[in-house]
Amino acid sequence: MTNKILTSNKNPLIKKIRKLHRSKERQKQDLLLLEGTNLIKAACETDYSLETVCYTPQWQENHPQLWQEIENKAERLELVNLEVLQSIATTVNPDGIVATAPRKTRQTPQVNTTKLGLAIEKLQDPGNLGTIIRTAVASGVDGLWLSEDSVGFDNPKVLRASVGEWFKLPMAIDCNLKQVVTAHQQQGLQIIATSPQATKTYWSIDYSRPTLILLGNEGAGLSTELTALAQEQIKIPLMSGVESLNVAICAALILYEARRQQISRE
Numbered sequence: 001m002t003n004k005i006l007t008s009n010k011n012p013l014i015k016k017i018r019k020l021h022r023s024k025e026r027q028k029q030d031l032l033l034l035e036g037t038n039l040i041k042a043a044c045e046t047d048y049s050l051e052t053v054c055y056t057p058q059w060q061e062n063h064p065q066l067w068q069e070i071e072n073k074a075e076r077l078e079l080v081n082l083e084v085l086q087s088i089a090t091t092v093n094p095d096g097i098v099a100t101a102p103r104k105t106r107q108t109p110q111v112n113t114t115k116l117g118l119a120i121e122k123l124q125d126p127g128n129l130g131t132i133i134r135t136a137v138a139s140g141v142d143g144l145w146l147s148e149d150s151v152g153f154d155n156p157k158v159l160r161a162s163v164g165e166w167f168k169l170p171m172a173i174d175c176n177l178k179q180v181v182t183a184h185q186q187q188g189l190q191i192i193a194t195s196p197q198a199t200k201t202y203w204s205i206d207y208s209r210p211t212l213i214l215l216g217n218e219g220a221g222l223s224t225e226l227t228a229l230a231q232e233q234i235k236i237p238l239m240s241g242v243e244s245l246n247v248a249i250c251a252a253l254i255l256y257e258a259r260r261q262q263i264s265r266e
Contacts, residue, residue: 004079005057005080005081006078006080006081006084007081007084009084009087011084014054014080017052017054018087018088020033020100021033021090023154026152026154030102031100031102031103032100032102032154032159033098033099033100033156035090035094035097035098035099035159036091036097037066037097038163038164040097041066042164042165042167043099043164044069044070045164045167046167046168048101048167049073050073050075050099050100050101051075051099051101051102052074052076052078052099052100053070053098053099054079054084054085054097054099055067055070055079055080055097055098056079056080056082056085056096057079058096060079063097074099085097090156107169108170108171108172109142109143109144109145110170111143112187113142114142114187114189114210114212115211116141116211116213116255116258117141117144117184117189117211117212118132118143118144118145118213119144119146119180119181119212119213119214119226120144120150120247121147121214121216121226122147122150122220123146123147123217123247124151124217125218126151126155126161127157127161127248128247129151129153129155130158130159130160131162131252132144132251133158133162133165133166134161134162135248135251135256136251137165137169138165139252139255139256139258140262141255143170143171143172144169144170145171145172145174145177147174147175148173148174150173153166153171177226178225178226178229181212181214181226181229184212185229187210188210189209189211189212190209190212190231190232191229191230191231191232192205192211192212192213192214192231192234192254193222193226193227193229193230193233194213194214194215194221194222194235194236195221195233195234196221196235197233197235198233198234198235199233199235200232200233201236202234202235202253202254202257204234207257207258208261208262208265211258213254213258214226214227214230215250215251216247217247234254236250236254
């Protein structure tokens with residue numbers, strides 16, 4: 001721990017952390033950028049490693065219990081003034097704490113243990129992905145696979161939108177979702193694809209069987225290549241004049257129908 005407060009944005013450490021705003025730099029440094037009390041508290045609750053934690057004097061004063069946890073957990077602690085903290089945060093009004101953490105301590109999903117899984121193709125909006133992660137944890141999803149041309153799991157907006165559930169869900173970026181789907185098929189899972197052209201509704205499927213659900217891009221939907229691999233295609237009925245639903249809402253409806261069926265059989 002250091003008692004000296006960092007006040008310069010030109011400090012080498014601050015410059016290094018600020019670079020984590022960019023996806024390529026997060027991959028290069030192999031680090032995440034965690035912002036805000038709630039997200040860092042969630043990391044501590046799941047015993048996720050912390051590398052460098054930057055915090056303001058006021059934050060330390062207001063959060064003595066969490067501070068003790070961080071003090072015993074983080075590799076490096078840096079007291080900073082508000083101006084420095086704002087320079088490393090991606091949010092407009094940071095609440096007083098920003099941390100870096102390793103990217104690789106997140107769990108990787110295992111095909112052979114999947115009872116309910118999600119595979120998403122070309123998802124672009126970080127808010128949607130964060131919301132899907134939050135919903136997936138709440139509804140009991142075992143793993144999430146994402147095509148590599150999607151928004152990254154390490155995007156700070158994804159972590160914030162997940163409201164801390166990011167640390168609890170096994171996830172993987174995969175360059176070939178077709179292979180992921182095939183691997184699940186070989187394990188005996190039913191593959192369900194969402195499609196506006198489908199004749200079956202999402203509640204007509206038996207989710208008591210191990211299932212992998214395929215979701216597509218916010219605008220274009222799921223590719224024909226992946227749709228063709230599914231045993232069943234489902235849709236969410238819409239009133240006339242409504243073109244589509246947000247992909248995160250679609251995921252929530254389907255996942256909670258699966259959860260409803262599971263609860264009814266318990």
